[in-house]
Structures are given as C-alpha cells and as structure tokens.
Amino acid sequence: MTDAWNKLVERLEELTDLYGIAGLVEWDQAVLMPSKGGASRARASATIGGIMHARLTDPAVGDLLGELEADDSLDDVQTRSVELLRREYDRETKVPAKLVRELTETTNFAYQAWTEAKPASDFAAIEPHLKKVVELKKEQADAIGYEGERYDALLDLYEPGMTSVEVETMFEELVEGLRPMVDTVLDARAPRPEFLSGNYEVDRQERFSQWLTRHIGFDADAGRLDTSPHPFTIMVGQGDIRQTTRYNESDLPSSIYATLHETGHALYDQGFPERWHDLPVGSYASLGMHESQSRMWENQVGRSRDFASFMLRELKKLFETELGSVTPDEFFEGVNYPERSMIRVEADELTYNLHIVMRFELELALFRDELEVADLPEAWNVKMEQHLGIRPGNDGEGVLQDMHWAGGMQGYFPTYSLGTIYSAALFDKANRDLGGLEGEFGKGETSRLLDWLRTNIHSKGHMLDAKDLATKVLGEQPSAQPLLDYLKGKYSDIYSITF
Amino acid sequence: MTDAWNKLVERLEELTDLYGIAGLVEWDQAVLMPSKGGASRARASATIGGIMHARLTDPAVGDLLGELEADDSLDDVQTRSVELLRREYDRETKVPAKLVRELTETTNFAYQAWTEAKPASDFAAIEPHLKKVVELKKEQADAIGYEGERYDALLDLYEPGMTSVEVETMFEELVEGLRPMVDTVLDARAPRPEFLSGNYEVDRQERFSQWLTRHIGFDADAGRLDTSPHPFTIMVGQGDIRQTTRYNESDLPSSIYATLHETGHALYDQGFPERWHDLPVGSYASLGMHESQSRMWENQVGRSRDFASFMLRELKKLFETELGSVTPDEFFEGVNYPERSMIRVEADELTYNLHIVMRFELELALFRDELEVADLPEAWNVKMEQHLGIRPGNDGEGVLQDMHWAGGMQGYFPTYSLGTIYSAALFDKANRDLGGLEGEFGKGETSRLLDWLRTNIHSKGHMLDAKDLATKVLGEQPSAQPLLDYLKGKYSDIYSITF
Numbered sequence: 001m002t003d004a005w006n007k008l009v010e011r012l013e014e015l016t017d018l019y020g021i022a023g024l025v026e027w028d029q030a031v032l033m034p035s036k037g038g039a040s041r042a043r044a045s046a047t048i049g050g051i052m053h054a055r056l057t058d059p060a061v062g063d064l065l066g067e068l069e070a071d072d073s074l075d076d077v078q079t080r081s082v083e084l085l086r087r088e089y090d091r092e093t094k095v096p097a098k099l100v101r102e103l104t105e106t107t108n109f110a111y112q113a114w115t116e117a118k119p120a121s122d123f124a125a126i127e128p129h130l131k132k133v134v135e136l137k138k139e140q141a142d143a144i145g146y147e148g149e150r151y152d153a154l155l156d157l158y159e160p161g162m163t164s165v166e167v168e169t170m171f172e173e174l175v176e177g178l179r180p181m182v183d184t185v186l187d188a189r190a191p192r193p194e195f196l197s198g199n200y201e202v203d204r205q206e207r208f209s210q211w212l213t214r215h216i217g218f219d220a221d222a223g224r225l226d227t228s229p230h231p232f233t234i235m236v237g238q239g240d241i242r243q244t245t246r247y248n249e250s251d252l253p254s255s256i257y258a259t260l261h262e263t264g265h266a267l268y269d270q271g272f273p274e275r276w277h278d279l280p281v282g283s284y285a286s287l288g289m290h291e292s293q294s295r296m297w298e299n300q301v302g303r304s305r306d307f308a309s310f311m312l313r314e315l316k317k318l319f320e321t322e323l324g325s326v327t328p329d330e331f332f333e334g335v336n337y338p339e340r341s342m343i344r345v346e347a348d349e350l351t352y353n354l355h356i357v358m359r360f361e362l363e364l365a366l367f368r369d370e371l372e373v374a375d376l377p378e379a380w381n382v383k384m385e386q387h388l389g390i391r392p393g394n395d396g397e398g399v400l401q402d403m404h405w406a407g408g409m410q411g412y413f414p415t416y417s418l419g420t421i422y423s424a425a426l427f428d429k430a431n432r433d434l435g436g437l438e439g440e441f442g443k444g445e446t447s448r449l450l451d452w453l454r455t456n457i458h459s460k461g462h463m464l465d466a467k468d469l470a471t472k473v474l475g476e477q478p479s480a481q482p483l484l485d486y487l488k489g490k491y492s493d494i495y496s497i498t499f
Numbered sequence: 500m501t502d503a504w505n506k507l508v509e510r511l512e513e514l515t516d517l518y519g520i521a522g523l524v525e526w527d528q529a530v531l532m533p534s535k536g537g538a539s540r541a542r543a544s545a546t547i548g549g550i551m552h553a554r555l556t557d558p559a560v561g562d563l564l565g566e567l568e569a570d571d572s573l574d575d576v577q578t579r580s581v582e583l584l585r586r587e588y589d590r591e592t593k594v595p596a597k598l599v600r601e602l603t604e605t606t607n608f609a610y611q612a613w614t615e616a617k618p619a620s621d622f623a624a625i626e627p628h629l630k631k632v633v634e635l636k637k638e639q640a641d642a643i644g645y646e647g648e649r650y651d652a653l654l655d656l657y658e659p660g661m662t663s664v665e666v667e668t669m670f671e672e673l674v675e676g677l678r679p680m681v682d683t684v685l686d687a688r689a690p691r692p693e694f695l696s697g698n699y700e701v702d703r704q705e706r707f708s709q710w711l712t713r714h715i716g717f718d719a720d721a722g723r724l725d726t727s728p729h730p731f732t733i734m735v736g737q738g739d740i741r742q743t744t745r746y747n748e749s750d751l752p753s754s755i756y757a758t759l760h761e762t763g764h765a766l767y768d769q770g771f772p773e774r775w776h777d778l779p780v781g782s783y784a785s786l787g788m789h790e791s792q793s794r795m796w797e798n799q800v801g802r803s804r805d806f807a808s809f810m811l812r813e814l815k816k817l818f819e820t821e822l823g824s825v826t827p828d829e830f831f832e833g834v835n836y837p838e839r840s841m842i843r844v845e846a847d848e849l850t851y852n853l854h855i856v857m858r859f860e861l862e863l864a865l866f867r868d869e870l871e872v873a874d875l876p877e878a879w880n881v882k883m884e885q886h887l888g889i890r891p892g893n894d895g896e897g898v899l900q901d902m903h904w905a906g907g908m909q910g911y912f913p914t915y916s917l918g919t920i921y922s923a924a925l926f927d928k929a930n931r932d933l934g935g936l937e938g939e940f941g942k943g944e945t946s947r948l949l950d951w952l953r954t955n956i957h958s959k960g961h962m963l964d965a966k967d968l969a970t971k972v973l974g975e976q977p978s979a980q981p982l983l984d985y986l987k988g989k990y991s992d993i994y995s996i997t998f
Contacts, residue, residue, distance in 0.1 A: 017546035020539065021524060028523060028735075036721040037739030040519065040776070044736060047516035051550065222535040237543060240536030277539070 004067040005078060009278065011061055012085070016278045018052045020237040027242050030228040053100075057092050065089060077281055080463055084280035087160065095143045103136050107408035114406035121396035123377050130405060131373045134366055137410050141367070151367040154411030158287040159418060161465030164364060167414050170421060171357045174480035179387065181487060181499070182351055185338055188495040193334035195326045200252040204318045209245055209259040212311070216297065217450045218243075218263050219270055231258045233265035233294075238277045241269040252319070253335050256311065257298050264297035265290055267450065271458025285457075286466035287412070291419020292426060293453070299349055299420075300427040300486070301449065305493065306442035308332045314444070333494050340390050342397040350487060351388060356417040358383035359402075363410050422470055424483035426457070429474050503566040504577060508777065510560055511584070515777045517551045519736040526741050529727040545603075552599075556591050564588060576780055579962055583779035586659065594642045602635050606907035613905035620895035622876050629904060630872045633865055636909050640866070650866040653910030657786040658917060660964030663863060666913050669920060670856045673979035678886065680986060680998065681850060684837055687994040692833035694825045699751040703817045708744055708758040711810070715796065716949045717742075717762050718769055730757045732764035732793075737776045740768040751818070752834050755810065756797050763796035764789060766949065770957025784956075785965035786911070790918020791925060792952070798848055798919075799926040799985070800948065804992065805941035807831045813943070832993050839889050841896040849986060850887060855916040857882035858901075862909050921969055923982035925956070928973050 068082045110129035117126040141153035151164045223241035233243040243262035247255045276282025284290045309328035316323050338348045344355040365371035380399035385391050392398030430452045431437045456473045470478040488499050567581045609628035616625040640652035650663045722740035732742040742761035746754045775781025783789045808827035815822050837847045843854040864870035879898035884890050891897030929951045930936045955972045969977040987998050
C-alpha cells in the first residue's frame with residue numbers, strides 16, 4: 001500500500017506549497033504591498049484559497065484516505081498523518097459549498113461594517129451582520145458535527161481535541177485565583193515608572209529587536225523579522241518563517257515584547273522536524289500550544305527579573321540618555337506594570353486572561369442559546385464589571401473592540417488563555433527538569449530552555465493534540481494552578497506582597 | 500453568446516491572479532527570501548507553474564475559445580482577446596506534456612551545469628547539456644509549428660508576429676551602419692572621465708533612485724522599487740508593479756541607469772488600461788516593445804545631454820564632495836563612454852547591439868542546422884572579432900557568459916536589439932510630433948513624452964503585435980535607421996566627429 005501513501009504525499013506536498021504561497025501573499029499584503037494593490041490582492045487571495053480548498057476536497061483525497069485507513073502496515077507517523085488529514089478533509093467536505101460561500105460573504109460584510117461601527121461606537125450598525133454570522137456559525141458547527149455541544153465544533157477548529165466543558169473548568173479555576181489576586185496587587189501597586197513613556201528612536205529599537213530575536217535562537221537565515229501594524233508570524237516555506245513586530249517611538253517595551261512574543265511563535269515553527277515538513281504531523285499541536293510558546297518567551301523569559309535586567313544592560317548601550325538612570329528593579333517593575341484597562345490588546349499579564357475568559361463566557365452563552373446577539377453590549381458591560389471592576393464608557397471600547405466576532409472567529413479567543421496556562425505549566429516543568437533557568441537568564445542565556453522546548457514540544461509536531469502533549473510532558477493534566485502560582489510569585493516579588 | 504464570454508472572463512481572472520501570485524513568488528525570491536528558503540521555494544514555484552499550466556490548458560478553455568471564435572457579435576477587444584488566448588492555448592497544448600517535462604528538467608540541469616562551467620571556463624562540461632537543450636528546442640519549435648522556418652516558432656514566444664528573416668534584414672542594416680561608426684567613435688574618444696570610478700554611498704544612491712523613479716512618473720503607491728542582484732520588473736497585481744535596481748558603491752551610473760531602465764518597464768506596466776487588466780489585450784505587445792520602453796528612458800532620456808545635466812544638478816545635492824567639480828560636459832561624456840568589451844551586460848549603448856546581433860546570428864545558424872553546438876566556442880570567437888574586433892581570452896568571458904542558452908531561452912536575445920531599434924524610432928517620432936522634448940529634459944520635465952507614450956503605446960496594450968503597433972505609430976515599417984542617426988548625432992556631439 002506504499003503506492004497510496006506515495007500518492008497522498010504528492011498531494012500533501014502540493015498542499016504545503018499552496019499553504020506557503022498563501023502565507024507569502026498574506027505576509028506581503030501586511031508588510032509591504034503598495035496601497036493601490038489592495039483590490040487585486042483581495043481577489044488573488046480568494047483565488048489561491050479557492051484552489052487550496054478544491055485540491056484538499058478533491059474526492060481522490062478521500063479515496064486515498066479510505067485506502068490508507070484500511071492499511072494496518074502504516075507506521076505511527078503515517079497513521080497520525082492520515083488521521084489529521086481525515087479531520088481536515090471531513091471538516092472541509094461536510095460543510096456545504098453554499099454555506100462556505102455565505103460565511104465568506106457574510107463575514108466580509110460584517111468585517112467591513114465593524115471597521116466603521118467600532119470608531120462610531122455603533123453596535124446597532126453591526127447587530128444584523130453579527131446575528132447572521134452567529135446563525136451561520138451554528139449551521140457550520142452542526143454541519144461539522146460534535147459529540148458534546150455545538151461550541152465544541154468551533155473550538156475544535158483552533159484547539160483540536162479540547163471540549164467546551166474542559167475549557168470552562170480550567171477557566172473557572174483561573175478566575176477564582178485571579179480576581180482576588182488582581183485586587184491585592186493593584187492595592188499594593190507603586191506609581192507608574194517614568195521610562196514607560198519616553199522617546200525611543202525607532203531605528204535603534206529595530207536594531208535591538210533584530211539582535212534580540214537572533215540572540216534567543218531565531219535563525220535569521222531561515223526567516224525574517226519585519227514590521228507591520230499588527231505583529232504576526234507566518235510560514236512561507238521550509239526554512240522561511242516570517243515574523244513581524246511594530247515600533248512606537250514613545251513606547252519601548254511595546255516593540256520588545258511584541259518581538260519576544262512573535263519570536264516564540266517563530267521558534268516553534270522553526271523547530272518542527274524537517275522530514276515531516278509536508279506531513280500534517282509536521283505542524284503545531286493547536287493554536288493554544290502555539291500561543292504557549294509565544295507567551296513563554298514574552299512572559300516567563302522576557303518579563304522575568306533576570307532576563308529583564310539582562311535586556312536593560314543591553315538596552316543602555318543603545319539608549320544611554322533615555323535609560324541611563326533606570327535601575328533593574330524599576331525596569332522589571334515597569335515591564336510588569338498592572339492596570340485595569342478596557343482594551344484586551346493593551347492589557348498586562350495579570351489582567352489579560354480576565355479579558356479572555358469573559359469573551360469565552362459570552363461566546364459559550366451565545367452558542368448554548370442562553371444569550372441573544374442583541375443583548376451582547378449589556379452582557380459585555382456586566383462581565384467587565386464582574387471580572388475587571390470597570391465599565392466601558394461606550395461600545396467602541398467595549399463589545400466592539402475586537403474584530404474576531406465580525407470575522408467569524410468564534411472559538412478562537414479561548415486559545416489565548418489556554419496558551420497562557422500551558423506556558424506557565426510547561427515553563428514550571430522545564431525549570432524543575434533543568435534547574436536554575438532564571439539564573440542563566442540574567443546572563444542572557446536561554447539555550448537550555450530552547451533545547452528543552454525543542455525536545456519536548458517542537459519536535460513532536462502534531463503527533464499528539466495539545467492537551468495530550470501537555471499531559472504527557474507535565475505528567476498530569478494541565479491546569480491553571482502553575483499560572484496562578486507564577487503570577488503570585490512575580491507580584492509578591494515586585495510589591496513585597498504576601499498572598 | 501455573452502455567456503461564453505463571461506465564462507472565459509472568469510477563467511482569465513483566475514489566470515491573471517495566478518500570474519500575479521507567481522510574480523510575487525519570484526519577486527520575493529530575488530529580493531528578500533531568506534537563504535534557507537530556497538529549496539522549498541523552488542518546489543513552490545514549480546507547483547504554481549503547474550497549476551497555471553493546468554488551468555490554461557483545461558479543455559473547457561478550448562471549448563469556450565471555439566464557441567467564441569464562431570461568434571461574430573464580439574467587439575474588437577473581445578475578438579483580439581480570443582485570438583491572443585488561442586495562440587497561448589495552442590502553444591501550451593500542442594507541446595506534449597512529456598516534452599514540457601523534459602525541457603524543464605534539461606534546462607534545470609543545464610543551468611546548474613552553466614553556473615559551474617562559466618567560472619571554470621569549461622565549455623566541455625556544458626556541451627552535452629546544451630546539445631540536448633537545442634534538440635529539445637527544435638522539437639518544441641516543430642510541435643508549435645511555423646510558416647517560414649523553425650526559429651520563427653521560438654522567436655514568436657517572445658516577439659509574436661515577427662519572423663527570422665525580418666529580424667535578419669533589420670539587423671543587417673544595423674550592423675552595416677554600426678561597425679564603421681564604432682571604429683570612428685573609438686578613434687576620436689577622449690580619456691575615461693574620472694568620476695566613473697569613485698566612492699558613492701549606497702544610501703544616498705538609493706535616495707536618488709527612489710526620487711528619480713517618482714520624478715519621471717512611476718506611481719509608488721502602485722508599485723515599489725527595491726534591490727536585487729539582477730534588476731528586473733514584474734507585475735504582482737493591478738496597482739502593484741515591482742521594479743528592482745542594484746547599487747555599487749564604486750559605480751554611480753550603474754544604479755542610475757538600471758533604475759531608469761526598470762522604470763521604463765514599470766511605466767509601461769502601469770500604463771495598460773485598467774479595464775483590460777484581466778484580458779490578454781491588457782498586456783505588453785512583445786518583449787521587444789517592453790524593452791523599447793526601458794531603453795528609451797535609459798538612453799534617449801537618461802543619456803541625453805539635457806537630462807544628464809539635469810541629473811547632475813540634482814546629484815550634486817547628494818554628492819557635493821564627489822561630483823562638485825564635474826562639469827555637465829564631462830558627465831554627459833562619462834555616461835556615454837564607449838568601449839570594446841567582452842561582456843554584453845557591461846557594454847555601452849554604442850557597442851551593445853553588436854553583442855546581440857552576433858548571438859542572434861549564432862542562434863539562427865544552430866536552428867538552420869548550419870552550426871553544431873560543439874563548434875559554438877570557435878564560432879563565438881570569430882563573431883566577436885568580426886563584430887567587435889576583440890577575441891575572448893577564454894570561454895568564460897566568451898560563449899559561456901550568458902545564462903540564456905542553458906536556460907532554453909533561444910529566441911530571446913533579438914528582443915533586446917529590437918527594443919533598442921523601436922526605442923530610437925519611437926522617440927524620434929515623439930520628438931517630431933511634440934517638438935522641443937530635449938529642451939524640457941534640461942529642466943527635468945519628461946511628462947509630455949510620458950503622455951505621448953501612454954497615448955500611443957501603453958494604452959494600446961496588446962491590441963496589435965509590436966511590429967504592427969510600431970508601423971502604425973511611425974507611419975512606416977520600423978527600421979534601424981533612426982537608431983543609427985541617433986547614435987551618430989550623439990557621438991558627433993560628444994567628440995565633435997563628422998560622420
């Protein structure tokens with residue numbers, strides 16, 4: 001039956017190529033496409049997307065999968081690859097073409113409406129669009145199918161193998177620990193360090209980011225770091241992983257932590273086994289696991305006392321005037337400065353997950369038919385008060401702030417917090433396995449951590465779903481406890497709090 | 500029959516999108532792809548090429564063409580579009596898939612062998628590859644078919660509608676005028692101006708190129724100017740024309756004239772009617788016509804006394820130390836400095852076409868079965884002595900210098916000189932139509948010329964083949980005479996020669 005396998009591999013190679021080309025098309029659009037190229041680029045993206053869909057759902061792929069599923073001579077990698085492709089093939093073929101088209105059109109219109117509704121703080125303008133999106137997402141979930149509940153099908157698009165109830169349980173534990181912690185920390189908080197606002201020449205910020213990403217292990221011969229308004233990381237091909245960051249003259253930490261975050265993603269992408277490049281197993285275990293890598297380099301490494309002090313020493317070489325008098329304590333405190341804020345993407349490490357949990361709760365209520373789209377704004381404001389103790393002044397800084405819902409990305413939000421939970425749990429395990437990591441961070445040495453991640457996470461690709469991979473590495477089911485412990489440790493260190 | 504037309508337009512839109520995507524893939528590879536991305540990029544390029552070929556040669560396209568060819572209600576643009584697509588469809592379907600594969604493989608191997616044979620000056624190493632390429636190109640020509648002779652079929656790939664005999668006649672006239680002129684000019688030549696070698700900071704060269712391309716009309720919101728080892732221009736999408744140039748610290752004219760040359764190509768690409776973007780008529784008339792646009796901005800504009808003096812004034816603002824004492828006369832003389840040289844890509848305006856003509860003569864002899872591949876090196880050296888009066892010291896600076904033959908691009912070379920011939924003839928006509936162009940060049944004003952080109956050439960797209968378009972615009976068949984007159988005028992001006 002190697003014949004069927006070889007034929008499947010040919011198909012997979014073509015799909016990998018198309019996937020990389022679509023990645024390049026998207027990267028170029030965000031990073032350097034001239035403004036007047038927008039309309040033709042939108043159509044070209046749709047064309048390449050259509051071709052990918054047609055090639056993936058070609059009945060010949062289904063036939064090959066059937067043949068290989070009946071073949072008991074396949075090895076583990078082959079078996080898992082067939083299993084993963086089957087999931088994708090079924091998902092893409094089960095949803096009727098008409099629904100796919102409707103979803104694309106509706107989310108395009110909804111997204112367009114959102115770009116105008118957000119600045120105008122006008123929920124009514126987007127409500128009918130959002131209603132239709134939710135209806136169609138329900139239809140999509142039903143077409144895909146699920147064992148437990150509807151939302152599971154959507155979650156599965158981003159976090160395969162994870163159920164709504166499992167997420168709910170983990171997030172409840174997280175909130176229970178987090179809410180009192182936020183109160184305690186904010187009570188003990190010192191004034192905002194002054195260096196957080198300043199004037200930091202962009203060219204030098206860029207030189208620092210280019211140095212930093214290489215310093216912690218990004219292979220710049222096998223990728224690039226560029227600039228775009230919204231930082232992201234994308235696979236263009238084997239040996240070609242593109243990450244972006246952004247520079248704000250008045251906000252130095254913003255570029256540093258965006259770069260560390262994206263480098264975390266990029267290191268994961270650069271760590272998949274080369275021989276699996278064209279196989280479904282040679283990719284990430286889930287978006288949550290991807291996010292765990294970015295969060296770990298951004299937070300557990302980048303916002304640690306030791307690594308922050310190492311970075312400060314290096315930064316002073318470039319920003320002598322601006323940072324000359326800043327102490328390691330001040331810098332550490334500054335890059336961890338906690339605040340109650342309205343906007344998720346500006347939230348700090350302490351409060352961020354509360355923003356996520358409330359979005360998850362609202363999505364879940366929508367898909368459990370316990371909440372109507374029309375009632376979202378009020379439900380949002382109530383949740384904000386409940387979780388963060390503040391109430392948005394208008395919907396623009398409230399329910400309209402993110403593009404995800406208009407974009408039809410229901411089920412995506414929880415992966416942000418799952419990633420944060422995984423990152424703390426995995427870092428805790430690495431530190432116990434290896435010992436003394438943070439001490440090395442003070443000298444800017446992070447290679448033992450990277451090796452551990454390469455061995456335990458990156459090299460495993462998608463042989464296991466994220467939850468199973470985490471369980472195997474941790475020796476127990478992942479939970480929010482390590483994240484809570486980590487945050488307690490950090491803030492008791494900064495503000496001498498006893499929890 | 501609008502139904503068939505609409506269906507064809509849908510196909511054409513998809514092909515245009517794929518063509519643009521393939522352009523982006525190529526552009527990115529040359530401009531900024533990280534080195535380790537090469538292998539996967541090569542495969543991705545082949546994949547997108549294969550998909551384009553499959554979509555173009557889909558029998559449904561042939562059916563639509565047949566239906567539309569029988570439809571007498573089509574307008575001129577539709578009729579011409581059907582005619583152009585038919586040419587391409589026939590060419591792509593007539594050549595057997597086996598031969599296409601063999602050609603791709605053979606030229607890949609030959610190109611690889613060439614990259615090693617050239618520095619080693621080892622013709623024997625590439626001879627068997629080249630033999631096979633020529634055999635396959637003969638098969639390809641026979642499969643495509645021709646009216647006159649075999650070489651016509653290859654020429655037609657790049658210069659549709661032009662025959663070998665027509666090119667031969669034009670080139671004979673060119674050589675007859677050019678060879679004595681070269682002798683006369685080189686006898687009268689003054690010493691090489693010193694500013695031609697110097698130290699010109701690359702950042703400032705780049706600032707100049709970015710300014711220059713916009714100054715003469717390149718819309719930088721609808722394209723980009725970047726850097727690559729071999730300058731080129733490529734269409735990525737409507738409103739997205741990418742050109743590249745190169746910078747050499749010790750050679751200022753090199754970047755300036757590469758930029759002017761590529762801007763000429765880019766202005767042509769930016770000048771096709773928007774409404775024709777997805778139709779075969781909305782593209783260039785031939786590679787020769789494309790080259791005429793680049794040559795005109797590089798030579799008739801950029802190397803004119805008046806525009807050179809305008810550029811010198813602007814350059815002095817950036818290179819005060821380096822160019823402060825250079826006079827307009829010296830600068831004009833320097834950027835037109837003629838030499839007998841071995842290498843085509845380094846040749847000046849006066850001698851360049853002799854390099855081309857000898858390649859054309861050798862190609863023609865090969866495809867008329869009057870020359871064997873084994874005899875190419877000696878034939879090359881004889882031609883060099885005959886046309887340029889110098890003999891290569893080895894094959895590396897002789898017959899092995901260009902990649903075209905290993906790459907299977909037989910039939911391409913003549914378009915370089917056809918372009919030069921067109922450029923002089925068209926510029927002469929524009930100058931007669933408009934009057935006083937060169938005077939305006941002294942003030943850096945070139946917009947009347949661009950408008951004339953937009954009206955007479957760019958906006959016509961591929962409604963006519965290049966030769967017919969040139970004949971219509973000129974009011975007579977294009978010939979080498981205007982080019983000869985132009986060169987005589989220039990060099991009698993520089994060195995006070997009476998021809």
